[in-house]
Amino acid sequence: MLALVRGPVLAVVGLPLSILLFVLSLVSIALLPIGVGVISTPPTQLAVRWYANQRRRLVREWGGFEVPEPYQPWPRELRSGVVGQVERCVLLLKDPATWRDMAWLSADMTAGFVTALLPPLLPVNHQLTKAMLEPTREMLLAQRVEQLYETRHDAVDTSAAELRRIERDLHDGAQARLVAMGMSLGTIEALVERDPARAKQMIAQARENSAEALNELRDLVRGIHPPVLAERGLPDALRALALRMPVPVEEDIELPGRFDEPVESAVYFAVSELLTNAAKHAEAGKVWLDVLYAPAAGGGGSVIRVTVTDDGKGGASLEGGSGLGGVQRRLAQFDGALALSSPRGGPTMITLEVPAEPVTG
Incomplete structure (x- = not known):
């Protein structure tokens, strides 16, 4: 009919x-x-x-x-x-x-x-x-070549931006404190006999500067590859990330062990960006984080599938220079994908998939 x-x-x-x-x-x-x-x-x-x-x-x-x-x-x-x-x-x-x-x-x-x-x-x-x-088969091949070119270009851009961030953080943070501490030690050396009280005061300040420099270096290392991710794997790292969020995050994470380090790092920082966006921009009162290992939608392998949902104001977009667009480009380097549903007034649901296989042995 x-x-x-x-x-x-x-x-x-x-x-x-x-x-x-x-x-x-x-x-x-x-x-x-x-x-x-x-x-x-x-x-x-x-x-x-x-x-x-x-x-x-x-x-x-x-x-x-x-x-x-x-x-x-x-x-x-x-x-x-x-x-x-x-x-x-x-x-x-x-x-x-x-x-x-x-x-x-x-x-x-x-x-x-x-x-x-x-x-x-x-x-x-x-x-x-x-x-x-x-x-046609030739068209699919051309699309794949263009996609690989784009993802390689994005990978180079991301790496360059990360190197610039590390250099800036080192220059403005730990390096500046270490230089100041070196100058203080020179002054202390000159004061130790003439003004022991002042020298003792400056030694305390130098100790404080060294502790702050050490903390900044730890934060910098954590931004490159969080220790909890290296030591305990992706599930525990994501749970720790959820606990640090300023809004309540209800998490449900089911993953079978460890994955390749680059994949774990990509998923971790993608989730970090999504949770941060929900807390800072969506004005959300609650966030739900669901992570599982599942067969790929089109068959042929398995994926880590992450869904982040919030009850915020909605209106998120992948266009322009948004952080979500950056997440999407970084995931593409691993043949990953990101889907967004964010009507005005909310809720916002973001799903990402990254092909992955558990590491054995």
Whole structure:
């Protein structure tokens, strides 16, 4: 019965849209030599991609088939708005998926229209759309290469930023205290015979400075790799982290032993960022932390899955230079992913997954 309704609706709505977008695309490309197409092609092709994505969604909802997007990722410069109109147009036209979309539009307004009109042939329309809109093996490989390039770039940026932070903390903290302590010791050496009382006072101050420098060095080391994480593993480290939060954190952590150190460190600092955000920015009264080891959603291995939920004001975003965006980029270095649900008014739920295997022996 559903096919009797879906088919005609798809045909009536899809035919004019497919014809319109196909004609606009041809005209825009034809106008490229005189420069007009440079302006009209990007918005036209983005409209085609939007329409193709809607049809991918229908294939998923009506036919149960997943049709991933085949488009090449936008370069970092384009996402930040630095790239001009000409470069944007060239990037779109160099993407093989653009031309597959064009071929699909021509097929959709002919064979697709006929199969949509005839209810028994509607499944053929889901299969045709899937075959023409899903990425080829070459596209998937290109996407993976681009993703690896991006994650390597992010890893280099993160490492450089971490080194700068360590240098700044050492320069402004422990190093400054140690230099001051060295100068004090020189003064004490000169005063020890002339003014023993003053020398004794300065020795006490130098002892206090050395203790503070030691604490700052410990804090610095803890920021690089927390001792509790190295000594007791990820579950205990996350529990200790939850206890230090200024808001109540209800935790449920089930992990089978130890994992590779880089993975444990990535998960630890990601959770630290999420809990800190909930406490500082979400105005949350309570936070729930759930951590488990589970099969990956798409099969093929297992993941550490972390869910952080808070009852705060919501409105969190991955856009711009947000801390959550930084967490997402750092997790991508381990093929990890982050999903966010944060409507205005709350609650906020953030789920992250990192592929991992327990360390044996």
